[in-house]
Amino acid sequence: MHQLNLATISNLLIATALWAGNAIAGRILVSSAAVSPVTLSAVRWGLAALLLLPLGWRVFAPQSALWQNKKRFLLLGLFGVGSYNVLLYLALETSTAINVTLIGASMPIWMLFIGTVFYQTKPSALQLLGAVVSLLGVAIVLTRGELSTLLSMQMVAGDLLIMLATILWAFYSWMLSRPGTSTERQWPWAQFLMAQVFVGLLWTGFFDGFEIAAGDAYLHLNLWTASLILFVAVGPSLIAYRCWGLGVNGAGPTVAAFFANFIPLFTAILSAAMLGEPPQLFHGVAFALIVGGIVISARKQ
Structure with missing residues:
Protein backbone atom coordinates (compact mmCIF):
# COMPACT_ATOMS: atom_id res chain seq x y z
CA MET A 1 0.00 0.00 0.00
CA HIS A 2 1.50 3.31 -1.06
CA GLN A 3 1.71 6.01 1.59
CA LEU A 4 2.94 9.60 1.38
CA ASN A 5 4.72 9.92 4.74
CA LEU A 6 7.55 12.17 5.92
CA ALA A 7 10.30 9.71 4.95
CA THR A 8 8.92 9.31 1.42
CA ILE A 9 8.52 13.08 0.99
CA SER A 10 12.08 13.65 2.21
CA ASN A 11 13.52 11.09 -0.21
CA LEU A 12 11.70 12.59 -3.18
CA ALA A 23 20.86 20.62 -14.39
CA ILE A 24 22.97 23.61 -13.34
CA ALA A 25 26.25 21.68 -13.34
CA GLY A 26 25.40 20.07 -16.67
CA VAL A 35 33.10 18.21 -21.91
CA SER A 36 30.90 16.90 -24.71
CA PRO A 37 27.37 15.80 -23.68
CA VAL A 38 27.58 12.03 -24.16
CA THR A 39 31.12 11.87 -22.78
CA LEU A 40 29.91 13.76 -19.70
CA SER A 41 27.29 11.09 -19.11
CA ALA A 42 29.84 8.30 -19.65
CA VAL A 43 32.38 9.82 -17.24
CA ARG A 44 29.66 10.55 -14.69
CA TRP A 45 28.39 6.97 -14.58
CA GLY A 46 31.86 5.48 -14.82
CA LEU A 47 32.85 7.32 -11.64
CA ALA A 48 29.54 6.40 -9.98
CA ALA A 49 30.13 2.72 -10.78
CA LEU A 50 33.64 2.82 -9.28
CA LEU A 51 32.38 4.50 -6.10
CA LEU A 52 29.53 2.02 -5.74
CA LEU A 53 31.57 -1.09 -6.55
CA PRO A 54 32.86 -1.77 -2.98
CA LEU A 55 29.24 -1.94 -1.75
CA GLY A 56 27.55 -3.58 -4.72
CA TRP A 57 30.11 -5.95 -6.22
CA ARG A 58 28.11 -9.03 -5.16
CA VAL A 59 25.57 -8.22 -7.86
CA PHE A 60 27.95 -9.88 -10.35
CA ALA A 61 27.92 -13.23 -8.51
CA PRO A 62 26.54 -16.16 -10.58
CA GLN A 63 23.51 -16.55 -8.26
CA SER A 64 22.64 -12.85 -8.37
CA ALA A 65 19.11 -11.76 -9.32
CA LEU A 66 20.72 -9.66 -12.04
CA TRP A 67 21.14 -12.72 -14.26
CA GLN A 68 17.59 -13.89 -13.52
CA ASN A 69 16.26 -10.53 -14.73
CA LYS A 70 18.60 -9.68 -17.61
CA LYS A 71 15.90 -8.25 -19.89
CA ARG A 72 14.41 -6.17 -17.07
CA PHE A 73 17.76 -4.60 -16.15
CA LEU A 74 18.67 -3.98 -19.76
CA LEU A 75 15.56 -1.78 -19.91
CA LEU A 76 16.04 -0.21 -16.45
CA GLY A 77 19.63 0.67 -17.33
CA LEU A 78 18.61 2.04 -20.73
CA PHE A 79 15.63 4.13 -19.58
CA GLY A 80 16.89 5.40 -16.23
CA VAL A 81 20.67 5.69 -16.58
CA GLY A 82 21.74 5.32 -20.19
CA SER A 83 19.37 7.23 -22.42
CA TYR A 84 17.79 9.75 -20.02
CA ASN A 85 21.04 11.44 -19.02
CA VAL A 86 22.50 11.37 -22.53
CA LEU A 87 19.33 12.96 -23.91
CA LEU A 88 19.30 15.58 -21.11
CA TYR A 89 22.86 16.73 -21.77
CA LEU A 90 22.27 16.72 -25.54
CA ALA A 91 19.11 18.79 -25.06
CA LEU A 92 21.06 21.40 -23.08
CA GLU A 93 23.18 22.05 -26.19
CA THR A 94 20.30 23.48 -28.25
CA SER A 95 17.31 24.02 -25.98
CA THR A 96 16.72 26.82 -23.49
CA ALA A 97 16.43 26.28 -19.76
CA ILE A 98 12.75 27.25 -19.88
CA ASN A 99 11.93 24.74 -22.61
CA VAL A 100 13.88 21.86 -21.06
CA THR A 101 12.40 22.20 -17.59
CA LEU A 102 8.88 23.02 -18.77
CA ILE A 103 8.77 19.96 -21.04
CA GLY A 104 10.24 17.88 -18.23
CA ALA A 105 7.39 19.09 -16.03
CA SER A 106 4.99 17.15 -18.26
CA MET A 107 6.20 13.98 -16.51
CA PRO A 108 3.04 13.53 -14.37
CA ILE A 109 0.95 13.55 -17.55
CA TRP A 110 3.14 10.88 -19.14
CA MET A 111 3.17 8.88 -15.89
CA LEU A 112 -0.64 8.82 -15.85
CA PHE A 113 -0.77 7.92 -19.55
CA ILE A 114 1.76 5.08 -19.28
CA GLY A 115 0.07 3.75 -16.16
CA THR A 116 -3.26 3.67 -17.99
CA VAL A 117 -1.99 2.07 -21.21
CA PHE A 118 0.63 -0.37 -19.91
CA TYR A 119 -0.21 -1.00 -16.26
CA GLN A 120 -4.04 -0.82 -16.22
CA THR A 121 -4.15 1.92 -13.57
CA LYS A 122 -6.86 4.34 -14.61
CA PRO A 123 -6.13 7.91 -13.37
CA SER A 124 -8.67 9.61 -11.17
CA ALA A 125 -10.12 13.06 -11.82
CA LEU A 126 -8.15 14.34 -8.81
CA THR A 143 8.33 32.52 -16.64
CA ARG A 144 9.05 34.48 -13.45
CA GLY A 145 5.35 35.16 -13.02
CA GLU A 146 4.84 36.47 -16.56
CA LEU A 147 2.88 33.73 -18.33
CA SER A 148 2.93 35.75 -21.56
CA THR A 149 6.54 34.57 -21.86
CA LEU A 150 5.19 31.17 -22.90
CA LEU A 151 3.88 32.69 -26.13
CA SER A 152 7.42 33.57 -27.23
CA MET A 153 8.78 30.05 -26.78
CA GLN A 154 10.10 28.30 -29.90
CA MET A 155 10.57 24.56 -30.36
CA VAL A 156 14.07 23.32 -31.22
CA ALA A 157 15.68 19.88 -31.57
CA GLY A 158 16.61 19.80 -27.88
CA ASP A 159 12.93 20.06 -26.93
CA LEU A 160 12.17 16.79 -28.71
CA LEU A 161 15.13 15.13 -26.98
CA ILE A 162 13.97 16.13 -23.49
CA MET A 163 10.42 15.04 -24.36
CA LEU A 164 11.74 11.57 -25.25
CA ALA A 165 13.86 11.54 -22.08
CA THR A 166 10.79 12.40 -19.97
CA ILE A 167 8.76 9.57 -21.50
CA LEU A 168 11.57 7.06 -20.91
CA TRP A 169 11.92 8.21 -17.29
CA ALA A 170 8.21 7.63 -16.76
CA PHE A 171 8.63 4.04 -17.99
CA TYR A 172 11.66 3.67 -15.68
CA SER A 173 9.68 4.85 -12.64
CA TRP A 174 6.82 2.45 -13.35
CA MET A 175 9.28 -0.42 -13.70
CA LEU A 176 10.88 0.49 -10.35
CA SER A 177 7.52 0.04 -8.64
CA ARG A 178 7.10 -3.44 -10.16
CA PRO A 179 9.93 -5.71 -8.93
CA GLY A 180 10.75 -8.51 -11.37
CA THR A 181 10.97 -11.33 -8.78
CA SER A 182 10.41 -11.82 -5.07
CA THR A 183 14.21 -12.20 -4.72
CA GLU A 184 14.66 -8.67 -6.00
CA ARG A 185 12.54 -7.29 -3.14
CA GLN A 186 15.13 -8.50 -0.63
CA TRP A 187 18.07 -7.28 -2.71
CA PRO A 188 20.48 -4.94 -0.86
CA TRP A 189 20.02 -1.41 -2.20
CA ALA A 190 23.66 -1.09 -3.30
CA GLN A 191 23.41 -4.21 -5.45
CA PHE A 192 20.11 -3.11 -7.00
CA LEU A 193 21.58 0.29 -7.85
CA MET A 194 24.85 -1.26 -9.02
CA ALA A 195 22.92 -3.41 -11.52
CA ILE A 212 33.83 9.55 -30.50
CA ALA A 213 33.52 8.16 -34.02
CA ALA A 214 32.03 11.47 -35.21
CA GLY A 215 34.98 13.36 -33.70
CA ASP A 216 32.68 15.31 -31.38
CA ALA A 217 33.96 13.91 -28.06
CA TYR A 218 36.16 16.05 -25.84
CA LEU A 219 37.05 16.48 -22.17
CA HIS A 220 38.98 19.43 -20.72
CA LEU A 221 39.69 18.97 -17.02
CA ASN A 222 40.70 21.53 -14.43
CA LEU A 223 39.94 21.76 -10.72
CA TRP A 224 36.55 23.43 -11.32
CA THR A 225 35.27 21.07 -14.02
CA TYR A 241 18.75 7.53 -7.61
CA ARG A 242 18.68 5.74 -4.26
CA CYS A 243 16.29 8.34 -2.81
CA TRP A 244 14.08 8.30 -5.91
CA GLY A 245 13.78 4.51 -5.76
CA LEU A 246 12.69 4.68 -2.11
CA GLY A 247 10.28 7.50 -2.91
CA VAL A 248 8.67 5.68 -5.84
CA ASN A 249 8.18 2.55 -3.78
CA GLY A 250 6.69 4.61 -0.96
CA ALA A 251 4.38 6.97 -2.84
CA GLY A 252 3.85 5.08 -6.09
CA PRO A 253 5.10 6.21 -9.50
CA THR A 254 2.18 8.56 -10.25
CA VAL A 255 2.41 10.66 -7.08
CA ALA A 256 6.22 10.57 -7.15
CA ALA A 257 6.14 12.09 -10.64
CA PHE A 258 4.58 15.27 -9.25
CA PHE A 259 7.68 15.81 -7.10
CA ALA A 260 9.73 16.09 -10.31
CA ASN A 261 8.09 19.49 -10.75
CA PHE A 262 10.20 20.74 -7.85
CA MET A 274 24.40 31.86 -7.11
CA LEU A 275 23.63 35.30 -8.54
CA GLY A 276 22.91 36.77 -5.10
CA GLU A 277 19.20 37.28 -5.79
CA PRO A 278 16.68 36.73 -2.96
CA PRO A 279 13.59 34.51 -3.60
CA GLN A 280 10.68 36.35 -5.22
CA LEU A 281 6.91 36.23 -4.62
CA PHE A 282 6.36 34.08 -7.71
CA HIS A 283 8.64 31.41 -6.18
CA GLY A 284 6.24 31.16 -3.25
CA VAL A 285 3.18 31.03 -5.52
CA ALA A 286 4.79 28.32 -7.65
CA LYS A 300 -6.87 8.97 -3.90
CA GLN A 301 -4.42 7.06 -1.75
Missing part, protein backbone atom coordinates in the same frame (compact mmCIF):
# COMPACT_ATOMS: atom_id res chain seq x y z
CA LEU A 13 12.70 16.15 -2.25
CA ILE A 14 16.36 15.18 -1.80
CA ALA A 15 16.35 13.51 -5.22
CA THR A 16 14.78 16.49 -6.98
CA ALA A 17 17.05 19.01 -5.25
CA LEU A 18 20.13 17.05 -6.35
CA TRP A 19 18.79 16.79 -9.91
CA ALA A 20 18.30 20.54 -9.92
CA GLY A 21 22.00 20.80 -9.09
CA ASN A 22 22.71 18.37 -11.92
CA ARG A 27 24.61 23.43 -18.25
CA ILE A 28 27.90 24.88 -17.01
CA LEU A 29 29.96 21.94 -18.28
CA VAL A 30 28.27 21.64 -21.67
CA SER A 31 27.84 25.35 -22.46
CA SER A 32 31.46 26.11 -21.50
CA ALA A 33 32.71 23.34 -23.83
CA ALA A 34 34.45 21.63 -20.92
CA GLN A 127 -4.89 13.08 -10.28
CA LEU A 128 -5.59 14.83 -13.58
CA LEU A 129 -6.52 18.03 -11.74
CA GLY A 130 -3.38 17.77 -9.62
CA ALA A 131 -1.26 17.44 -12.77
CA VAL A 132 -2.74 20.65 -14.21
CA VAL A 133 -2.31 22.60 -10.95
CA SER A 134 1.28 21.41 -10.52
CA LEU A 135 2.13 22.21 -14.15
CA LEU A 136 0.77 25.73 -13.68
CA GLY A 137 3.14 26.18 -10.74
CA VAL A 138 6.07 25.13 -12.92
CA ALA A 139 4.99 27.56 -15.64
CA ILE A 140 4.93 30.41 -13.11
CA VAL A 141 8.43 29.81 -11.80
CA LEU A 142 9.91 29.36 -15.28
CA GLN A 196 21.25 -0.32 -12.97
CA VAL A 197 24.45 1.73 -13.06
CA PHE A 198 26.45 -1.09 -14.64
CA VAL A 199 23.94 -1.77 -17.41
CA GLY A 200 23.32 1.96 -17.88
CA LEU A 201 27.08 2.51 -18.23
CA LEU A 202 27.21 -0.12 -20.97
CA TRP A 203 24.45 1.71 -22.84
CA THR A 204 26.15 5.07 -22.31
CA GLY A 205 29.45 3.69 -23.55
CA PHE A 206 27.66 2.43 -26.65
CA PHE A 207 26.20 5.90 -27.30
CA ASP A 208 29.54 7.57 -26.55
CA GLY A 209 31.13 5.42 -29.25
CA PHE A 210 29.09 7.31 -31.84
CA GLU A 211 30.19 10.66 -30.43
CA ALA A 226 36.59 18.01 -12.17
CA SER A 227 34.72 19.13 -9.04
CA LEU A 228 31.48 19.53 -11.00
CA ILE A 229 31.85 16.08 -12.59
CA LEU A 230 32.55 14.51 -9.18
CA PHE A 231 29.43 16.22 -7.82
CA VAL A 232 27.16 14.83 -10.58
CA ALA A 233 28.71 11.36 -10.09
CA VAL A 234 27.90 11.30 -6.36
CA GLY A 235 24.89 13.52 -5.65
CA PRO A 236 22.57 13.38 -8.69
CA SER A 237 23.69 9.82 -9.49
CA LEU A 238 24.16 7.60 -6.43
CA ILE A 239 22.30 9.55 -3.73
CA ALA A 240 19.45 10.86 -5.89
CA ILE A 263 13.28 20.40 -10.09
CA PRO A 264 12.69 23.65 -12.05
CA LEU A 265 11.73 25.44 -8.82
CA PHE A 266 14.90 24.29 -7.05
CA THR A 267 16.91 25.10 -10.19
CA ALA A 268 15.55 28.65 -10.23
CA ILE A 269 16.23 29.13 -6.52
CA LEU A 270 19.78 27.73 -6.77
CA SER A 271 20.49 29.89 -9.81
CA ALA A 272 19.17 32.97 -8.02
CA ALA A 273 21.28 32.15 -4.96
CA PHE A 287 5.74 26.31 -4.55
CA ALA A 288 2.15 26.49 -3.27
CA LEU A 289 0.75 25.31 -6.61
CA ILE A 290 3.22 22.42 -6.96
CA VAL A 291 2.48 21.27 -3.40
CA GLY A 292 -1.23 21.70 -4.08
CA GLY A 293 -0.95 19.45 -7.12
CA ILE A 294 0.79 16.78 -5.01
CA VAL A 295 -1.83 16.96 -2.26
CA ILE A 296 -4.70 16.73 -4.76
CA SER A 297 -3.18 13.81 -6.64
CA ALA A 298 -2.35 11.90 -3.43
CA ARG A 299 -5.88 12.10 -2.02
